[in-house]
Amino acid sequence: MLTHIVIWKYRDDVEQFAREEHVNLLRRLRNIIPEVQSLSVGFDMLFLPRSYDTGLVVIFADRAALDAYTAHSEHIKVAEFGRSISAHVASVDFID
DSSP states (O other): OOEEEEEEEOTTOOOOHHHHHHHHHHHHHHHOOOSSEEEEEESSSSSTTTTTTTEEEEESSSSHHHHHHOOOOOHHHHHHHHOOOOOOOEEEEEEE
């Protein structure tokens, strides 16, 4: 099992509508990309100085499944949108 985690810190000028659209687009990926075993995404609830705005956790069977997800055209569109509204994006991928 491979866990893929991504967090986004949105730019200050990004309106709530765009933030919600980003999360909705990410949620749709679970039904579009067959390699996704599970996908959870949501907004930060603590609002700490170290907090990011949105977090995503996706579970894949293996590295090949992650690679297929990464190359999928719908993921590419959502990833580009996320980068366009973010000041910073970070990720980690690990095998559990």
